[in-house]
Amino acid sequence: MVLSEAKLSDGDSYIQSTFASRHLQTPLPRFCMPDNSIPKEAAYQIINDELMLDGNPRLNLASFVTTWMESECDKLMMAAMNKNYVDMDEYPVTTEIQNRCVNMIARLFNAPLHESETAIGVGTVGSSEAIMLAGLAFKRRWQNKRKAQGLPFHKPNIVTGANVQVCWEKFARYFEVELKEVKLREGYYVMDPAKAVEMVDENTICVAAILGSTLNGEFEDVKLLNDLLIEKNNKTGWDTPIHVDAASGGFIAPFLYPELEWDFRLPSVKSINVSGHKYGLVYAGIGWNIWRSKEDLPEELIFHINYLGTDQPTFTLNFSKGSSQVIAQYYQLIRLGFEGYKSVMENCQENAMLLKVGLEKTGRFNIVSKDYGVPLVAFSLKDHNLHNEFEVSEMLRRFGWIVPAYTMPADAQHVTVLRVVIREDFSRTLAERLVLDITKVLHELDQLPSKYGNDYAKGINGAISVPKDSTLETLREKTSKVIC
Numbered sequence: 001m002v003l004s005e006a007k008l009s010d011g012d013s014y015i016q017s018t019f020a021s022r023h024l025q026t027p028l029p030r031f032c033m034p035d036n037s038i039p040k041e042a043a044y045q046i047i048n049d050e051l052m053l054d055g056n057p058r059l060n061l062a063s064f065v066t067t068w069m070e071s072e073c074d075k076l077m078m079a080a081m082n083k084n085y086v087d088m089d090e091y092p093v094t095t096e097i098q099n100r101c102v103n104m105i106a107r108l109f110n111a112p113l114h115e116s117e118t119a120i121g122v123g124t125v126g127s128s129e130a131i132m133l134a135g136l137a138f139k140r141r142w143q144n145k146r147k148a149q150g151l152p153f154h155k156p157n158i159v160t161g162a163n164v165q166v167c168w169e170k171f172a173r174y175f176e177v178e179l180k181e182v183k184l185r186e187g188y189y190v191m192d193p194a195k196a197v198e199m200v201d202e203n204t205i206c207v208a209a210i211l212g213s214t215l216n217g218e219f220e221d222v223k224l225l226n227d228l229l230i231e232k233n234n235k236t237g238w239d240t241p242i243h244v245d246a247a248s249g250g251f252i253a254p255f256l257y258p259e260l261e262w263d264f265r266l267p268s269v270k271s272i273n274v275s276g277h278k279y280g281l282v283y284a285g286i287g288w289n290i291w292r293s294k295e296d297l298p299e300e301l302i303f304h305i306n307y308l309g310t311d312q313p314t315f316t317l318n319f320s321k322g323s324s325q326v327i328a329q330y331y332q333l334i335r336l337g338f339e340g341y342k343s344v345m346e347n348c349q350e351n352a353m354l355l356k357v358g359l360e361k362t363g364r365f366n367i368v369s370k371d372y373g374v375p376l377v378a379f380s381l382k383d384h385n386l387h388n389e390f391e392v393s394e395m396l397r398r399f400g401w402i403v404p405a406y407t408m409p410a411d412a413q414h415v416t417v418l419r420v421v422i423r424e425d426f427s428r429t430l431a432e433r434l435v436l437d438i439t440k441v442l443h444e445l446d447q448l449p450s451k452y453g454n455d456y457a458k459g460i461n462g463a464i465s466v467p468k469d470s471t472l473e474t475l476r477e478k479t480s481k482v483i484c
């Protein structure tokens with residue numbers, strides 16, 4: 001496509017070949033901006049070609065984030081690429097569309113609203129931003145209450161399970177709130193509600209429960225947490241609230257488990273976040289936070305800007321952002337409706353079961369995920385004598401599959417798992433294919449000597465401690481980050 005059409009005068013020739021053109025023959029500088037311009041076709045080709053070396057997003061089974069949307073929605077998104085979401089006065093329809101999404105999602109989560117009452121919520125870049133905002137609201141509410149009572153308000157803490165996603169650690173560090181984590185144990189990889197409530201004290205701004213643990217997809221028992229917390233609040237006179245991090249499960253539970261009480265049906269749940277770009281079925285770049293009521297979002301956190309036109313309330317960390325994702329979320333909500341989301345989620349669940357059964361049939365894995373939860377399969381090797389999960393992960397890359405291996409957090413660090421997230425676009429054919437390829441990898445590994453030596457492989461299982469500077473340790477560090 002890139003035809004060199006450079007003028008003869010600058011020493012170039014009319015080479016009718018894409019890759020023999022001068023621009024593609026000389027490598028571009030990597031650390032400073034090049035002095036000269038290049039033709040647009042050449043720039044496109046160079047970048048496009050380098051990007052071919054990225055993994056294929058559709059085969060990236062590490063991520064919960066959407067990798068496929070209908071072409072009609074792609075079209076809407078492309079058309080909105082040049083719209084800055086924050087210019088609400090200039091793009092009132094986009095603003096209205098975001099508000100419709102907030103209202104629909106709030107009602108999906110059973111917010112106590114009258115028929116036409118406006119819900120309190122905000123569109124964000126993802127769950128991480130949503131969680132920062134939710135956390136700030138809890139912190140401010142707690143501080144205001146403590147100040148009014150004449151009590152110290154400088155040592156806020158938050159209680160979560162050790163399985164929380166990294167954004168909670170970020171929130172705690174960035175906004176100076178102590179993170180009190182309930183430790184896990186082998187075979188139990190979510191927050192124990194009783195232990196969490198035990199850790200609550202007068203400085204606790206909220207307990208954060210996860211609907212769909214990142215590590216194994218399991219739902220935490222929000223109902224039990226709610227009941228135990230109310231009991232404690234009644235005894236102590238505190239009113240410690242709950243936030244539900246439903247980043248992945250918020251668009252699963254309402255469709256697959258409508259009876260499960262995890263949302264605003266529980267009185268202690270004051271806010272909920274969800275990633276629109278996970279099972280909300282939109283490409284990366286959108287999340288939501290919904291508050292139970294106006295009282296749960298302190299007014300002083302809301303900024304009112306008027307220099308873009310009329311008064312606009314905003315409560316976000318960033319100012320400018322694209323509009324495409326908001327529009328795409330609206331597309332999915334109205335295009336699929338409850339019926340459509342339900343069938344997508346049921347299909348994901350069935351494919352997860354298919355994969356789980358396939359893996360069980362190999363006889364080589366323990367399944368660490370639950371049938372009840374986010375559709376994913378987390379599994380670990382039964383036998384670590386010769387090989388470990390990191391090697392399985394590495395070898396699957398050769399088939400194009402991206403399946404991460406990672407270690408569990410405290411106190412279950414000695415457990416390593418592989419995790420396959422089932423998204424809408426992971427078809428049955430691909431599920432069957434993956435089982436086949438995993439079987440091939442196992443056969444191949446069986447023929448190979450242990451890569452790290454027998455002792456190291458055993459070390460993974462906790463039997464022998466692994467030397468700090470070993471290759472294995474480096475490999476573990478590199479791969480233990482959970483991508484989601």
Ligand SMILES: *Cc1c(COP(=O)(O)O)cnc(C)c1O
Pocket residue numbers: 064125126127128129165167210211212213214245246247248275286287484
């Ligand atoms: C993915 C995830 C997050 C972070 O969400 P982003 O939308 O990627 O910012 C937070 N918590 C949980 C439980 C998650 O699964």
